[in-house]
Amino acid sequence: MSRVTIAQPDVTLTLDMDGVIRGVALSEAMTGEAVQDWVGRPWAETVGTVGVDRVRSMVNDARTAGVSAFHQLTQRFPSGLEVPMEYTTVRLGGQSGLVAVGKNLQAVAELQSRLLAAQQAREQDYWKLREIETRSRLLFDASSEAVLLVRADTLRVVEANPAAIRSLGIAPGWEVLKEVAPRDQETVETMLLRARRLGRVPGIMVRMGPEQAPWTMKATLMASDPAPVFLLQLAPVGLAPDPVPPEAVQLEEIIEQIPDAFLLLDRQGVIRRANRAFLDLAQAGAPSQVIGESLDRWLARPGATLAVLLGQLQQHGSVRLFGTSLTGEMGAEAEVEISAVLGTGAAADSVAVVIRDVSRRLAPAPSDDPLRLALSDITGQVGRTPLPALVRDTAAVIERHCIDIALQLANGRRTAAAELLGLSRQSLYMKLNRYGLDAESETGRDGDG
Template identity: 35%
Template structure:
């Protein structure tokens, strides 16, 4: 759209102004002037304001302009324009709109003025239009343009970082469209994986880079990856090279189109075979094996553990606390956890499996290990020892050695152990219990089948109490 003309140049004049505009009188001319400008100043030959019209709500300082030189009511940079307009009005030169800043008590008011001569010696008329709305619109336009430039710069920076990450990544990564599976982008590692020269993968069909028997599998996997998440990577054979690749993919949308990010990794046959062999050995080993997280929630269990706890399958155990199956509530696993936190291992800990109300559980021997720093895991090996306990001498006989006596601690109550025993045996049992629980007297009392008060009494009796306990 061409710019709007702000002067009477090149405009078609009235054909018969004397005839058609003759009814115009002074009141009508005043109305036309008030309509033509937001501010109208009546100036004498010297440029002094002798009259004006303006809305006092929009121009509260207009009354102060009356009687002053127009030059004194404008900003310093606008005075040259005012002087030029007044001079041209006296000479009868055709005027043009000029931008002038009228002074105000709070801020300057940007305006556009044109000066019309009223005749020789009659002064002139200055018609002004307010530019504040236009200035605000220009300011918003400038802010929007600056915002777009900042967003463009930010996008350029993000694109630069994305390109750098993509190219520096040692893992082969490709971006393909979801419609025809054509490669849009591929990093250097992807070109190396397919033994292609740089830039040769763009525009090619991704499945074509794999062996013919694997192409249908690749297409089916990519289709599934667009509608579901968490798919396990598949192993496929590329056309070039003998090393197999693991393929994983995830879909995303951009500007209304669907794309996929494909990641590739090389498969190490030796590592894979070793890992599979380890898994098979753990699965068939005669001792029960359990893998838990840091909260001792079961993640994996072999067949021996499933049989030991009389479960239907390993899936039935996953996600359940190990304490539901192993140990006496609040004793064994807490002690094992504290020992693992200190030493990362626990060896040959006597505990039970399947303890419930009315059933003491089957005695077992447990060893555990703690692995990982950021993601802690616990591994447990559990071995039933019920047959070994049945081979021990009857408890009614006096133990023949300290080792034989301490093996019974934690497997039966203190009352059964010392029924036919002497005070010496009772003291040895208490010492063994304190050592077993790392001097945790509450747990020792629970293991020995005593109340805390009874244990404290026996500790004082045998001189095993801390001198500070006398205050308690």
């Protein structure tokens, strides 16, 4: 015969029909309290202020329905101890009274308090980590030393600080080994393998960047998600860099000041250099937002993409007035014309691009244009007139407009107008009659040729 263990309530109160306590029983966990003083007192007088109404509700529910719902309240013991309890009240048979059984919620309350404290501590730790991350980001961006974060499995750049972008022209997504001189690539691979085993290795000298200048490279392996990364610190070799020629400084200033957008791309269309005018077109706040990105990210017109532009460059070496549209980061669109040329000699891997905003030049015709107004009336019939009728009316409006323009160019001479339109005189006369233009061009009807 199986045994069934029945948990004893922590507090059992025997009540009369008015809610006055007639008997009290405590579990072993609650012994030591002189609860006999409760006998003869209303149950509502032994609980906290908030629990008074709940006690009255449980007593009324038990009297009318036989059992009450569970309610939480604070039970005050004669010793002054206050314990959170959960009670339900049951009516006994006939007028025998009521029984209220309660469970001690002190352990649950302590558990909830601990959980709340743990949540608060976790939130404080989270904000401390955010503060540390923010400080690290500020140091990363403000460092005058070129710093790269490179994925250990693919050796692709995950992040590059502004100093690295300015000095080396390296941006996120690039393969770091391709920026290293071929004779130093094996040395860099060996150094990274040692860094993977040891965590950190001393610096070595490598040649990298567009000018293949010497740099000191240090590598540190760091844990990251989804894969470990190498922290590469790069410092130029030598006490002072070679002075920049004044002509180069002036050229840089001019490129920044020209009103047209100027870009320097690699052969795959990835941006290596961008002036302020392009940042304005692309609605980007800083060069780091566009450097390392493909120009195709902002070209929006189908059939006039970066692939088409690069294909024409490969075929002809240069492209002029390549028409397309450009969409900025905030959604603004502009009609643009692109001129580009492939680099030669030392710049053979580069593409120079000039982008001009021609939106004003291609602005739509004024709203008082007769042809535009007539076509607007036809488009307003969409949904109310069958498509074949709309096409026929559109063709008639355009035909009438062309005839009118030809007559103006020919100063009303019908024979000359017919030649401009590639029509015979008889065909022109029929169309003039159809559109009511014969009265307007009465001069020169005969012998106007």
